[in-house]
Amino acid sequence: MAWVTVLALVGFALVCLVCLVVLRPLRPELAVLLGLAASALIFAALLPRVRAILDTLQTLARQGGVDGAYLGLVLRIIGVAYIAEFGAQLARDAGEGALAAKVELGGKILILSLGLPILLGILQLITRLIG
């Protein structure tokens, strides 16, 4: 029944689009707020599916014997990427390219700092294999 949600998604996006186009010349700041609310609602509607995907990935990885700590880290990295992209795209929509670039930079730095333990773990694994 996936086609139902795609129709609902596109229908909802069209409704928001019409409201935004009507509102933008009258009150630009309200249009930005409306765009924020619309993308937040669409994002929230997609979350149950993302959770289902992540759960299946986790069970697969657990069967494959991958350490649980790295799984939580990868999950968190995906979440950071998700939200950073959300914020950056909204800022760019409102015309603030510089702000969007800063949000993306922050997202990248956070992801890098989250990913360091994984990197160290892999390096230790390699040295143990070679040594």
Place this chain on the structure above:
Amino acid sequence: MNADVIWQIAGLGVLIVVVHSVIKTAGRDELAWLVTLAGVVIVLWRVIGVVNQLFQAVRAVFQL
């Protein structure tokens, strides 16, 4: 994905614009701006509620 919030915000926006122009034609420009500001604050409050809901859901899903 119910569009109630969208209708509320769009309706409030149009209402704000109408009230703003009515008061402006009545000659009270600063009052018009105050009414517009109040309207924007109400819309902002509503949007913050929606975004907060989203962020709580994301924190639950991604264990942030």
